Amino acid sequence: MARGWxxxxxxxxxRLRPLRRRDATAWLALRARNVAWLEPWDATSPVPVEGPRPTFAQFVRTLSAQARAGVSLPFAIDHEGELVGQVTVSSITYGSLRSGAIGYWISEHVAGRGIMPVAVALATDHCFTELGLHRIEVNIRPENGPSLRVVEKLGLRDEGVRERFLHIGDEWCDHRTFALTVEEVPHGLLARYRAQHPAP
Incomplete structure (x- = not known):
């Protein structure tokens, strides 16, 4: 197994935990209920994909293989025991860069409750302490207000716009990049967030 997984x-x-094959029913139902909420922000392939879509088991198997290889951390998000979303650290790179990128989604019925900032902070602290990464970034469509609020609450630096950064739907879309290095949170991102946003 790769470090930290x-x-x-x-x-x-x-609670963040590995996504499992037995999450299929809950995960698929959650995505189906949230199509209108999530689809405008979901990355797509600019090259037409032929053949049947992968099954959920194949999807989990692919994510698990990436985790074992040390290039991704695919976490399910549970809130009070209910699966409510996903946060994935991808593009994990070592060497002189030691960086990763975090992507996330959450069900609309629990959005705005402070779940996602905590999830992103947990994943970031894990990357800094267990994986020894130096930098984490989050890339967000400028129009995606809910996602922008997550990084604003966490105090990530706005590094500007990457033009035509990711393919979504039928076009290449601009994204704003937010980043954080380990030196900026010597006591951890979650600790900094909790100091500014105490839990009720």
């Missing part, structure tokens, strides 16, 4: 990370009612 598998892992279970918790803070109060928020």
């Amino acid at each position: 598998p892992a279970v990370l918790e803070d109060g009612p928020v």
Whole structure:
């Protein structure tokens, strides 16, 4: 297994854990209920994909292989025991860069409750302490207000716009890049967030 995987990370009612094949029913139902909420921001392939879509089991198997290879950390997000979303650290790079990128989604029915900032902070701290990464970045469509609020609450630096950065739908879309290095949070991102946003 790669360094730092598998892992279970918790803070109060928020729990990050590896996505499992037995999550199929809950995960698929959650995505189906949230199509209108999530589809405008989901990355797509600019090259037409032929053949049947992968099954959920194949999807999990691919993510698990990437985790074992040390290039991705695909976490399911549970809130009070209910699957509510996903946060994935991808593009993990070592050498002189030691960086990763975090992407996330959450069900609309629990959005705005502070779950996602905690999830992103847990994943970031894990990357800094267990993987020894130096930098984490999050790339967000400028129009995606809910996602922008997550990085604003966490105090990530706005590094500007990357033009035509990711393919979504039928076009290449601009994204704003937010970043954080380990020196900026000597006591951890979650600790800094909690100091500024105490749990109720």
